[in-house]
Amino acid sequence: MGAQTIDFRSWRLLQPAGLVWRCWDDEYIVFHPWSGMTHYLDAIAGMVFELLLDRAATVHDLATALAALADAPATDTLNSVVQQVLRRFDAIGLAEPMP
Amino acid sequence: MTRLGAAPQAALRTQFRTVGVRLRLAGLCFNLRTDIPAVIEHVLDMYIGHEVEAGTGINDFRVYVSYTGPFRRFVRRRIQVFIDSDTIIEPLPLRFACLALEAALNACINSTASKLLLHAAVVERDGLAAILPGPSGSGKSTLCAALVMRGWRLLSDEHAMLRPADGRLQPVGRPISLKNESIALIRAWASDSHFSAIFGNTSEGTIAYLRPPIDSVVRTLETVAPALIVLPTWRVDVPVTLEPLGKSETFRLLADDSMNYHTTQRIGFDTLAGLVDSCATYRLSYGPLAQAVDAMETLASRMRTERASSISATATA
Numbered sequence: 001m002g003a004q005t006i007d008f009r010s011w012r013l014l015q016p017a018g019l020v021w022r023c024w025d026d027e028y029i030v031f032h033p034w035s036g037m038t039h040y041l042d043a044i045a046g047m048v049f050e051l052l053l054d055r056a057a058t059v060h061d062l063a064t065a066l067a068a069l070a071d072a073p074a075t076d077t078l079n080s081v082v083q084q085v086l087r088r089f090d091a092i093g094l095a096e097p098m099p
Numbered sequence: 100m101t102r103l104g105a106a107p108q109a110a111l112r113t114q115f116r117t118v119g120v121r122l123r124l125a126g127l128c129f130n131l132r133t134d135i136p137a138v139i140e141h142v143l144d145m146y147i148g149h150e151v152e153a154g155t156g157i158n159d160f161r162v163y164v165s166y167t168g169p170f171r172r173f174v175r176r177r178i179q180v181f182i183d184s185d186t187i188i189e190p191l192p193l194r195f196a197c198l199a200l201e202a203a204l205n206a207c208i209n210s211t212a213s214k215l216l217l218h219a220a221v222v223e224r225d226g227l228a229a230i231l232p233g234p235s236g237s238g239k240s241t242l243c244a245a246l247v248m249r250g251w252r253l254l255s256d257e258h259a260m261l262r263p264a265d266g267r268l269q270p271v272g273r274p275i276s277l278k279n280e281s282i283a284l285i286r287a288w289a290s291d292s293h294f295s296a297i298f299g300n301t302s303e304g305t306i307a308y309l310r311p312p313i314d315s316v317v318r319t320l321e322t323v324a325p326a327l328i329v330l331p332t333w334r335v336d337v338p339v340t341l342e343p344l345g346k347s348e349t350f351r352l353l354a355d356d357s358m359n360y361h362t363t364q365r366i367g368f369d370t371l372a373g374l375v376d377s378c379a380t381y382r383l384s385y386g387p388l389a390q391a392v393d394a395m396e397t398l399a400s401r402m403r404t405e406r407a408s409s410i411s412a413t414a415t416a
Contacts, residue, residue, distance in 0.1 A: 020365065022372045024346035031368035036361070038368065040351060 006079075009097040011086050012056035013049075019094075021049075035093055045085045049094075056098055059083050104147035111151075115139045119161065121152040125208055125260060125271040125319070128152060133164040133200070135178060137296070141197040145274045145295055145308055148316035160207040164200050166193075182207060198298055198306060204273065208258055209358040214269060215261040215370040216358040221254035221268055221325075222246045227399050227406075228268055229327040230259050230378070232353055235303065238333025238385065241281040244309050245392050248289035253315040254323070258358070263370045266377065267322040272315050274308035282307045284388060326402060328353075328378045329395065331385065339390035341398065344382040350375045 013019065021030040028046035030039045041049055044066065051057060051065050060074075062082045067074035089095035103111070103122065114120050119132030120142070133139060163181040167190045178196045180188035180203045187206055188199045209216060219232035220243035233239040240256045247253045255271035262269060274295065277285060282305065285292055295308040328349055329341075353371060354360045360367045379402065385391035 020368055020372075022346075022350070022376070024350070024375070025348075027345075027347040029347060029350055029372070031365060033365055036364050038354060038361075040347070 007059045007083055007086070007097075010056045010058050011052065011062075011089075011095050011097055013052045013089075013095050014093060016053060023050075030094070032092070032094060037092065039092060039094065044081060045088070048082060048085045048089075052095060059086065062086075100150040100152055102147070103143065103149050103151050106151055108143060111143065112139055115142070119163075121156065121158060122146060123150040123152060123319075124204065124273060125211075125255075125258070126269055127159040127207070127211070128157060129204065129207065130158040130161040131164075131200075132162070133196075135164055135166065135193070135196050137193075138164050138196050138200050141200065141295055141308075145310050147310070148313040149272070149319075162200070162203050162207065164196055164203070194298065195301070197295065197308075198301060201274075201276065201308070205257060208260075208271065211260070212359065212363075213263075215263060215360065215363055215367050217259040217261070217353050217360075217371075218257070218356040218358065219259040219353075220256045220275075221259045221270075222251040223254060223268075223323050224251045224399060225403060226323065227327065227403055228254065228323040228325045229329055229395065229399065230268075230325055230374075231329055231331055232259070232356060233331055234356065235278075238331045238391075240275055240277055241284060241333065241388065242331050242383075242385070242391055242395070244275045244277060244281070244285045244292075245288055245388050246395060247275070247309075247312060247315065248285065248292055249392060249396075252318060253311045259325075261325075261370050261374060262322065263363075263366045265322075266370060266373045267324050269322055270315070270319040272311050272319040274310055276306060276308055278306050279304040285309060288388060325374055325378050326406075327399070328375070328380045329383050329398075330381070331383045331391070333385055335386055337384055337386040339383070339385045339387070339394050341381055341383050341394050344380040346375050346380060349380040 018033050021028055026043045028041040028049050047066055048062055051062055059079055059082050063074045063079045116134045119130040122129050122131055161183050167177045167179050176193035177190040178193055179186055179190050180199045191199055219230045220239045221230050231239040243256045254268055256275040258271050260269040293310040297307045299305045
């Protein structure tokens with residue numbers, strides 16, 4: 001595997017005012033009105049979603065915030081997990097990198 | 100309006116064969132027409148407490164169970180079912196005619212767009228409604244039948260119909276479909292149970308329908324707020340266990356097994372999320388039926404007590 005490209009872009013939710021969700025048992029269930037899809041977000045994806053509800057953020061910002069919540073260091077692994085979550089959000093039309 | 104059992108039976112038999120009988124089910128009007136004697140007798144026996152509407156009027160669905168051709172009533176007899184003139188069940192042997200009618204009624208209810216439809220049995224006692232979701236074979240219909248024969252009101256053994264406007268459950272009140280060992284089990288459980296003919300050698304084994312108690316049928320206009328979701332799982336010789344079921348998992352199970360969640364969009368999400376928010380959620384594993392019924396009775400009793408205490412505390416605050 002090659003070295004992972006670092007993503008310095010800020011990410012934001014797409015039209016967050018139209019999203020509806022519930023959070024139960026640390027899992028977010030998000031209904032996406034434009035696709036009509038329901039997305040089930042696990043604990044980490046749910047926390048990324050919750051942080052993006054507040055404001056746009058970079059991978060580094062999000063990993064740092066998650067690490068603080070878990071009282072753990074922001075490792076490269078965590079950065080990589082956040083990046084994968086954001087790519088998935090992008091694929092399903094939930095979030096996008098800001099220009 | 101008159102109940103089917105109180106209407107002149109000979110005239111009804113003629114009406115089934117000619118213009119059809121207009122039967123009210125789940126708040127809908129079905130025009131049922133058939134020239135097949137077994138189907139006529141099945142409806143007269145199983146839907147005895149349902150209301151029939153006289154004359155003409157708006158039919159939500161027209162269901163016609165017929166022989167496949169003029170000679171098929173005599174030779175290698177086969178039937179087909181039409182809903183609103185479209186064939187929805189292709190030719191089947193005559194012995195499946197009653198099952199085909201019940202399947203057609205399910206299809207009609209499944210196409211009702213104004214409610215969120217979950218694949219679940221629903222029962223109610225003293226204002227506490229319990230939704231029992233689960234696929235075929237999970238034991239939900241058996242548990243539903245056992246509770247109903249112990250005095251719970253039957254809303255449905257197949258469809259939990261939720262009104263989006265207020266989240267209340269619309270009763271359906273149709274016969275309970277039981278399969279294989281469950282038929283003998285419920286016969287032994289309740290000596291006053293009344294069954295349809297038994298239909299053997301189907302793709303799901305042996306099937307029979309349990310006639311709903313008249314009280315449940317008479318109260319089909321009384322909606323009720325859901326309070327409890329219990330996911331039953333039947334396994335041979337397993338002692339009863341009742342444990343909390345996560346809300347998120349409950350939502351996913353109900354959405355995945357819903358007839359129309361994925362087409363009802365935002366309304367479906369809000370209705371289902373509101374349901375899960377408002378209900379206590381459990382998983383019930385059971386073997387002996389009596390233990391499962393006891394567990395449900397105990398849980399419901401505890402919830403009623405908690406509800407009464409909560410109301411009392413609010414009133415005195």
